[in-house]
Amino acid sequence: xxxxxxxxxxxxxxxxNEGTLSLDSVLxxxxxxxxxxxxxxxxxxxxxxxxxxxxxxxKKFVTVRDAVEIMQ
Amino acid sequence: MDKKAFKAVGLRRLDEDTVNQIRNWRNxxxxxxxxxxxxKISEEEHKTFIxxxxxxxxxxxxxxxxNNDPFAVYSYTMxxxxxxxxxxxxxxxxxxxxxxxxxxMSYFIQQINFKIxxxxxxxxxxxxxxxxxxxxxxxxxxxxxGILREHALxxxxxxxxxxxxxxxxxxxxxxxxxxxxxxxxxxxEPIENCVFI
Numbered sequence: 001x002x003x004x005x006x007x008x009x010x011x012x013x014x015x016x017n018e019g020t021l022s023l024d025s026v027l028x029x030x031x032x033x034x035x036x037x038x039x040x041x042x043x044x045x046x047x048x049x050x051x052x053x054x055x056x057x058x059k060k061f062v063t064v065r066d067a068v069e070i071m072q
Numbered sequence: 073m074d075k076k077a078f079k080a081v082g083l084r085r086l087d088e089d090t091v092n093q094i095r096n097w098r099n100x101x102x103x104x105x106x107x108x109x110x111x112k113i114s115e116e117e118h119k120t121f122i123x124x125x126x127x128x129x130x131x132x133x134x135x136x137x138x139n140n141d142p143f144a145v146y147s148y149t150m151x152x153x154x155x156x157x158x159x160x161x162x163x164x165x166x167x168x169x170x171x172x173x174x175x176x177m178s179y180f181i182q183q184i185n186f187k188i189x190x191x192x193x194x195x196x197x198x199x200x201x202x203x204x205x206x207x208x209x210x211x212x213x214x215x216x217x218g219i220l221r222e223h224a225l226x227x228x229x230x231x232x233x234x235x236x237x238x239x240x241x242x243x244x245x246x247x248x249x250x251x252x253x254x255x256x257x258x259x260x261e262p263i264e265n266c267v268f269i
Contacts, residue, residue: 015211031207035172039256055171 001048006068009048013040023065045070079140080180083125083133090135091122094145097164106162106202110226135164136180143168144177148185156193157185172257174205179250186243193239199224200232209236 001009007021014021014032027033038058045051049071061067083091095118097103104110113121125131125147133147146161161181163173185194197220198206209216217237222230 031203032211034204034208035170035174035257036208036253038170039172039253043256059167059170 001071003068006071007064009044009071010041010064010067013037013044021064023063023068025064027061027063027067041067077137077139078176078180079137080134080146080184081137083122086135090142092118093142094118094122094133094135097142097145098162100166102166102169103162105226106199108199108224134184136177138176143173146177146181146184148189150189150191154193155191156195157189157191159185159194159196172253175250175257176254179254182238182243182247182250186240191240193237194243196236198234198236199226200234201226206234209234214238215242 003023007023008018011018011021014030014037016030016032021030038055041058042053042055045053051070051072053070058067081090095113095115098107098118099112104112125133128149130150130152131148133145135142136144136146142164144161144163146159148160149158151157159181161177163169163177168174182194185191198209200206201224215237216234218235220233220235223233224231
């Protein structure tokens with residue numbers, strides 16, 4: 001998956017319009033980044049990348065870049 | 073498979089240490105900045121608050137536990153004439169934010185209100201400092217019954233307050249999906265043994 005596609009996935013998780021996010025977007029500043037979005041993120045990472053990420057780890061993410069780096 | 077046990081313990085059954093601890097939880101900055109009363113509650117104020125609750129049959133307070141770990145405080149005021157309840161609730165620890173505990177708290181608050189208290193309507197006010205929750209409510213199509221403009225003064229600034237109502241029919245319609253969300257949060261450790269004391 002390309003970096004652009006991963007950002008698009010984050011936008012989909014948060015139900016945001018395409019092009020809303022960048023790698024440097026600060027998650028705390030995004031209203032849609034809440035516990036429901038975090039749950040969706042964890043599920044997507046497991047489904048698409050076969051990785052288990054804990055909620056406590058996700059909470060430490062600061063930017064979209066941190067969330068996307070896991071997606072490998 | 074470990075199972076999580078949910079427990080809601082009413083004020084009159086809480087030990088003194090827990091009653092005192094409620095003040096500490098309430099005084100956490102992340103709670104205060106989303107509350108009308110946002111100064112640090114003194115011991116005296118807390119004592120008065122607790123006494124008022126105990127002496128008013130239309131009010132109560134619960135501490136919510138998951139596997140004996142307290143994670144939320146819920147207090148309500150019933151309006152018997154209109155069969156409605158006004159809610160006030162918060163998590164006990166900022167670390168519980170964004171972990172789904174808010175959804176679990178909301179689920180059990182509605183269980184208490186609509187299945188035990190049998191109210192027709194649950195009412196609440198959310199100060200706009202709680203941006204993410206308000207965004208979620210809007211996204212989920214929850215009915216915002218009104219916006220009280222610049223209604224709350226917090227740290228010298230005025231904030232809007234959103235008025236939210238949940239009818240019994242809303243609860244019935246959404247209960248199953250709420251339960252699914254709660255179960256997806258706890259995943260391999262489903263919540264069993266729900267006890268309301």
